[in-house]
Amino acid sequence: MALRITLAGSTGWVGKALVAAIAASDDLVLAGAVSRSAAGQDAGEAAGLSRLGVPISATLEEALREPSDVVIDYTKPDVVKANTLTALAQGRHVVVGTSGLSAEDYTEIDGEAQKAGRGVLAAGNFSITATLLRRFALEAARYVPDVEVIDYASAKKPDTPSGTARELAELLSEARQPATSKPVAELTGVRETRGGALGAKEPVQVHSLRMPSFVLSCEAVFGADNERLVIRHDAGSSAAPYVAGTLLAARRVGSFTGLRRGLDTIMD
DSSP: OOEEEEEETTTSHHHHHHHHHHHHOSSEEEEEEEOGGGTTSBHHHHTTSSOOSOBEESSHHHHTTSOOSEEEEOSOTTTHHHHHHHHHHTTOEEEEOOOOOOHHHHHHHHHHHHHHTOEEEEOSOOOHHHHHHHHHHHHHHTTOOEEEEEEEEOTTOOSSSOHHHHHHHHHHHHHSOOOOSOOGGGOOSOGGGGOEEEOSSSOEEEEEEEOTTOSEEEEEEEEETTEEEEEEEEEOSOSHHHHHHHHHHHHHGGGSSEEEESGGGGOO
16 A cells, blocks of 8 residues: 655655656555645646646645555744644654754654654655765764864755754764863854854754855765874755655654664665
């Protein structure tokens, strides 16, 4: 039986690519689509495809009137949390591709997922190579305690840092030993130039650049005595790298209960 998908953000950059991939899949079916700006249109036609017979809803609540198994969210930072909680309350598993959620938000979502007996898979980046960036950086953090994250994105990206950088910094905070750099509180001058600290255990400094010519890039910079290691991921202008990872998450999110963060948590 095909897995039924409700897609929130169906006319966005990644959303349109997901509509096409779901339509072409043998084991997935688009049960509902959400886009406030395209409400009433056919989801296939709005994505540049032939008609699919799936009308776009203005809200997730409306789309969930049609039975489905998994909600995929590629919307905006100011609505993704509410969408996730709504989906859980309606008995759906959830794949979160939207960035902007805090550690506190994820804690709340995990609690609601546990109560609902549903799975949530959230990732700052669903591309395979971005997942490898995270894996390699966490391995390096076992041996090199000094690490900072630099996050690059377009001039119009509203959230800082990106979900990729936030997730990476929070995980590095748990994995690394105390840094040898002078604490920010002891610095003189403009302390804000040292970036923002993320992570509960050993906070990691994160620096976000927002300017034209960047799509999405993230790098972890490790420094040791007389040597340095930089692990970097660069995304191109196509949404293709995120599609395969997102659909893998949709297929596997029903196999566990509660929240998991990162595509690597479901990869063999």
